[in-house]
Amino acid sequence: MGLRSPLLTPISYIKKVVAALPDEEAGGARGPIRLVSIPDGLDPEAEDEAGRDLVKLTESTTRVMPGHLKNLIEKANNMNIDDEKITCVIADSTIGWALEVAEKMGIQRVVFCPCGPGSLAVVFHIPRLVEAGIINSTDGSSLKDELICLAKDIPAFSSNRLTWSCPGDPTTQEICFRLACKIILDINLSNLILCNSVYELDSSACDLIPNILPIGPLLASDHPGHYAGSFCLAILSQHQFNELALGLELVGRPFLWVVRSDFADGSAAEFPDGFIERVAENGKIVSWAPQEEVLAHPSVACFLSHCGWNSTMDGLAMGVPFLCWPYFTDQFQNQSYICDQWKVGLGLNPDENGFISRHEIKKTEILVSDEDIKGNAKKLKEMARNSGSEEGGSSYKNFKTFIEAIKHY
Numbered sequence: 001m002g003l004r005s006p007l008l009t010p011i012s013y014i015k016k017v018v019a020a021l022p023d024e025e026a027g028g029a030r031g032p033i034r035l036v037s038i039p040d041g042l043d044p045e046a047e048d049e050a051g052r053d054l055v056k057l058t059e060s061t062t063r064v065m066p067g068h069l070k071n072l073i074e075k076a077n078n079m080n081i082d083d084e085k086i087t088c089v090i091a092d093s094t095i096g097w098a099l100e101v102a103e104k105m106g107i108q109r110v111v112f113c114p115c116g117p118g119s120l121a122v123v124f125h126i127p128r129l130v131e132a133g134i135i136n137s138t139d140g141s142s143l144k145d146e147l148i149c150l151a152k153d154i155p156a157f158s159s160n161r162l163t164w165s166c167p168g169d170p171t172t173q174e175i176c177f178r179l180a181c182k183i184i185l186d187i188n189l190s191n192l193i194l195c196n197s198v199y200e201l202d203s204s205a206c207d208l209i210p211n212i213l214p215i216g217p218l219l220a221s222d223h224p225g226h227y228a229g230s231f232c233l234a235i236l237s238q239h240q241f242n243e244l245a246l247g248l249e250l251v252g253r254p255f256l257w258v259v260r261s262d263f264a265d266g267s268a269a270e271f272p273d274g275f276i277e278r279v280a281e282n283g284k285i286v287s288w289a290p291q292e293e294v295l296a297h298p299s300v301a302c303f304l305s306h307c308g309w310n311s312t313m314d315g316l317a318m319g320v321p322f323l324c325w326p327y328f329t330d331q332f333q334n335q336s337y338i339c340d341q342w343k344v345g346l347g348l349n350p351d352e353n354g355f356i357s358r359h360e361i362k363k364t365e366i367l368v369s370d371e372d373i374k375g376n377a378k379k380l381k382e383m384a385r386n387s388g389s390e391e392g393g394s395s396y397k398n399f400k401t402f403i404e405a406i407k408h409y
Helices: 011-020 044-052 054-077 096-104 117-124 126-131 170-187 238-251 291-296 309-318 331-341 363-368 371-387 394-407
Strands: 005-010 033-038 088-092 108-113 192-195 212-214 255-258 283-286 303-305 322-324 345-347
Touching (some): 005 011, 011 033, 033 054, 054 170, 096 108, 096 170, 108 170, 117 126, 117 170, 117 212, 117 331, 291 309, 303 309, 309 331, 309 371, 322 331, 322 363, 345 363, 371 394
Parallel strands (some): 088 108, 255 283, 322 345
16 A cells, blocks of 8 residues: 655745755656645745744744645545545644644644654653743743753753753744743644654653654665755854854865855855965855765765754764754754763853854864764764664664554554
């Protein structure tokens, strides 16, 4: 029995999704994956701007999309064509409204969690943290400066560096905290939780979450590959941008640097005087690069990352050591795993003004010469790869469990 799946995307993101799909999937209406878009209330011509305005994005999609999703499901299920019927909705945990629509329509639900099991375990722990007076119930801000330990083999997290933390941006933090609180309710509507992780990487956190199925690492291909490293949503001040540039120059090693057009203060980046000419022989600066392919290349000795979960899994799967520069939310916890638990990277420490200096970037030299870190990275690469093996790999077994479950929905 085969499975057909419409891939639903907001209309303002349709161009990016089509561009990312293989040619045979992007245009095919009868293939196993069919691309479908519905209105989200945003301007399709201003997708980048809208995608970076979390308030606007959250309000618009929550208000506009549920009704369109309901209409889409009703239309498909009223066609009386068996392989067109929608029997299960698989939704990202951050768009719980899709699970609510499915529940009201009597359709089975599966949630996909974009963060790691440890970060999700912290989200489930929110009621206890509020009850203990450790965090504020309104915005999740820290009321007590202490370490939070969920289980023996989970690294202790600082109470001001949690899954929803946005240092220096209280408005965004409150939105992220409210979203985290809603995730608890929405996940309880689901039958299964899929996660881009490996059980053996974080078994203690997985054991705290009922019905979780780690099916990672989810890669874009069957062989090593993927790099997107322009620091995701991060926007640096011009001063911080300059320090990063001069730090890469100071290291003196070949580098590939992905710089978005709005990387510095939301506008076009201005490099330090003479920088481009001085690093011309060692450095390559681009606006985008395929992350998996870059990390899989044998010349890549380290990965300077903000430690988003997908990038964390990509780096682990390729066996590349990390230089960690977390920006917000779960990235702080991912750094704790990378540096303290798995010991496959080093963290960058800001100065008294909150800046990462050019001299901190020189930790690259320590990282690439640390044989223990490189050895640990190699071991985790093997663990991640073995998890997907048909010969008893945990992620392979979990994925099979998921497929068999939805076949019977």
